[in-house]
Amino acid sequence: MEDGARKPKQDAANLDMIVTPWEVKGVIDYDRLIKDFGTQPIDEAILSRMKNLAGGLHFMLRRGFFFSHRDFDLILERCEKGAPWALYTGRGPSGQTTLGHVSPWIFTKYLQDVFNIDLYFQLTDDEKFLYQRELSLQDVEKLTYENALDVLAIGFDPKKTHLISDIRMSRDMRELSLEVAKRVTFSTVRAVFGFTNETNIGMIYHPAVQAAPCFLPSRIAKMDVPTLIPCAIDQDPYWRIARDVAPRMGYHKPSGVYCKFFPGLGEGGKMSSSEPETAIYTTDDPNVARRKVMNAYTGGRPTIEEQRRLGANPDVCTVFWSLYFLFEPDDEKIQDLRESCKAGEILCGECKTNLAEKVVTFLEEHQKRREQAKKIVESTFI
Numbered sequence: 001m002e003d004g005a006r007k008p009k010q011d012a013a014n015l016d017m018i019v020t021p022w023e024v025k026g027v028i029d030y031d032r033l034i035k036d037f038g039t040q041p042i043d044e045a046i047l048s049r050m051k052n053l054a055g056g057l058h059f060m061l062r063r064g065f066f067f068s069h070r071d072f073d074l075i076l077e078r079c080e081k082g083a084p085w086a087l088y089t090g091r092g093p094s095g096q097t098t099l100g101h102v103s104p105w106i107f108t109k110y111l112q113d114v115f116n117i118d119l120y121f122q123l124t125d126d127e128k129f130l131y132q133r134e135l136s137l138q139d140v141e142k143l144t145y146e147n148a149l150d151v152l153a154i155g156f157d158p159k160k161t162h163l164i165s166d167i168r169m170s171r172d173m174r175e176l177s178l179e180v181a182k183r184v185t186f187s188t189v190r191a192v193f194g195f196t197n198e199t200n201i202g203m204i205y206h207p208a209v210q211a212a213p214c215f216l217p218s219r220i221a222k223m224d225v226p227t228l229i230p231c232a233i234d235q236d237p238y239w240r241i242a243r244d245v246a247p248r249m250g251y252h253k254p255s256g257v258y259c260k261f262f263p264g265l266g267e268g269g270k271m272s273s274s275e276p277e278t279a280i281y282t283t284d285d286p287n288v289a290r291r292k293v294m295n296a297y298t299g300g301r302p303t304i305e306e307q308r309r310l311g312a313n314p315d316v317c318t319v320f321w322s323l324y325f326l327f328e329p330d331d332e333k334i335q336d337l338r339e340s341c342k343a344g345e346i347l348c349g350e351c352k353t354n355l356a357e358k359v360v361t362f363l364e365e366h367q368k369r370r371e372q373a374k375k376i377v378e379s380t381f382i
C-alpha cells in the first residue's frame, strides 16, 4: 500500500487532533496531515500549470484552501494533451447541507466550467444509514433528495452532472464495488479506518462502494477516463484503498485535490451539521443565518476602546476566515480588511454585518435555484 496507508499513531504532538472520515477534532495541523496521510502539498509548479491552463488561479487555490493533492499533476498533463478525465465528488447525506459542504463544490463547479467535463456526484446514503443509529432508510433517502437539490443549485451543468444514490445503485456501480471489495481485506480496512469487531459489516463493505465511482467514468466510456476528486482531506483514506486496487483492476489510480475544513462560527473547529448554532445551512431562513453571523466568534477585544488602541486578531476570527475562504474573492479587499482589523480601524460589528449581507444574498439566490432544481433533480440520477 502507499505511504501513510496505515492509521497514523496518536502521539503527544497530535493527541488532540483527530481526522477520520467520521470525526474531525482538535487544532488541525495541515502540514502534519500531509505527512501522516502521505499526500503532496500544492506547490508553485502545480499552481503555475493550473494558471496557464485556466487563464488565472481560483482564489481557493491562491489562498491555500485547497492545499494538498495526490497526482493532480497527472490530470494537468491530460488537460495539456487534451486527454479525457472526469470529476468525482460526493456527500454523506446525514443532514441538511452547510456552507462547509458547499465550499469545495464551488471549486468543483469552477473545474467543471473551465475544463467542460463530466462530474460524478455520489450521495452515500447507504453509509449514513449504516453509521447513524438514529437514521432510518426513509430518512436518508429524503436527505439524499434534499442534498441533491443543493448540488444542482450550485449551478453544475445538468447535462454533464451525474448523481449517484448508493441505495439506488446502478448495475455498473454494483459490479465495480464488487470488483473492489474482492481485492480488499478486512485487515486493510481495519488498519486504514480503525474498524473493530464491533463495526457493523455494512460499514466494512462501504469503502468498496465509495471507491467504485473512481472507475465509473472509464467503465461507462469503455476507455481511460481517470478521475480527479476535489474533497476535504479527511476523505483521503478511501482514495488510498481505491488507488491500491486500481492497477489490479486495470484502471488509473484516482487523483485527489484536497481542501481544509471550513470553519464553524464558534471558537475553533470546523463547521459541523450537528452544531446548528455555529453552522449555516443552505435551507436556513436568511434572518436566522444573519443572527448566527452576528453571534459569531471573532478576534475582537473586550471593549471598543481596547480594539481601537490595540487592534484585533483576524487569524482567530471566524468572520474573517468565512470571508477569506468563501465570501470575499477580491484579494485587495481581503488584504485591506486584514490590515484595518489589525490596526483597530474596523470593529467586529461592521465586519459581521458585511459577512451577514453576503450570506443572506447567497442564501436567497441559492434557495431560488434549489426550488428550480426540483424540476430536473430526478433526471440527473444515474
Ligand code: TRP
Pocket: 021, 088, 089, 090, 091, 092, 093, 122, 123, 124, 127, 210, 229, 230, 231, 232, 235
Ligand atoms: N463519505 C463522504 C461523506 O461522508 C461522501 C463521499 C462519497 C465523498 N464520495 C465522495 C466526499 C467523494 C468527497 C468525495 O461526506
